[in-house]
Amino acid sequence: MADPMRIRATAKDGGINVKILMAHEMETGQRKDSAGKPIPAHFITHVSAMWQGKEVLSANWGPAIAKNPFLEFNFKGGKKGEKIQVTWTDNKGEKRTDEASIN
């Protein structure tokens, strides 16, 4: 099972500032282990953020993103108490969704 994310959403200057930490290996597939065998690629391919049923961020990711990635973005609209949902999907088809309230 994938580990939880940390999401912070704060109302700032008329918009919403969202900070997300994701727990993921982000293995590129280019590295080898101590026995010389390649370590299979395992990375997030897509991140999406939903606010009130509306997608406010959609991102295609690849192996160039670092381990345990941090993502910050702003969007307009939204107010305190409303919910943000963030979902990532990786190349093995694993998924994780977490939710946070705007404050």
Next chain:
Amino acid sequence: MTSIKLRAVVALFGLALVCAAQAQQAAAPKKAATQTKKAANSSPSAIAAEFEKFRDIMEDASPAELFEAKGEELWKMKRGPKNASLEQCDLGQGRGVVKGAYVRMPRYFADADQVMDAERRIVYCMVTLQGFKEADLAKKPFSSGSHTPDPVSLVTYVAANSRGMKIAVPQKHPREREAFNVGKEIFNYRAGPWDFSCDTCHGESGLRIRTQDLPNLTSKKEAIAAFQSWPGYRMTGGLMHSLQWRLNDCFRQQRFPEPGYVSETISDLMTYLGVNANGHVYKGPGIKR
């Protein structure tokens, strides 16, 4: 990959030797030694200051929080052969009380008749409440590659619940005072093929290995460094490590026999380091390079 790693390790040991040599030098022609030290120190401190800035920026986006979240999940989840959560675990502040427990450990626990540090106590609870076997937990106790042992996440969660609190490692019980004295003894005990002790590198201010400043853990002012640094997220390799690991690794680097996982030795040493850091404010799990 391996060869690079090996080289780095060799380099580190080389420098550790330099550090030992410096320490010996300091005993004889003191003036000359301090002068070289001063010259060598100017740039690494600047790097350390830069890193502090980075740490400040990363403070509200520290990957340590991921392990905090995972630890919280593990704490509350029913697990193990006995299918129990850790919410009945007494960390010294009453059953299930996590807040403020970390800054008041190691402490004496009457039920175990031992002075225990946080990780040792967590393992104790995992064994007694959840029915895990200590031998299994000790098989691969430290983070490596993509593996983070459960006690590491748990101790990160417990430590995070003492964020912003004053360190107050107790010395009321005679066993706690004994632990302090034994810990001090271990800290100053010179042995091994290099005749090292913890004190060799951590008994004097202004020493360093490569760009890493070595805190003087015998001084009240700098002793906070040991308490503050771990549990910490290490950027190199992206691993979460606890103080348990750090101390174990110090023994390894000194070429000592490695202590057993969550052993009395480590608890005693942590008591000594913790009491030295008493009064400082603990900032919570953070980032290390």
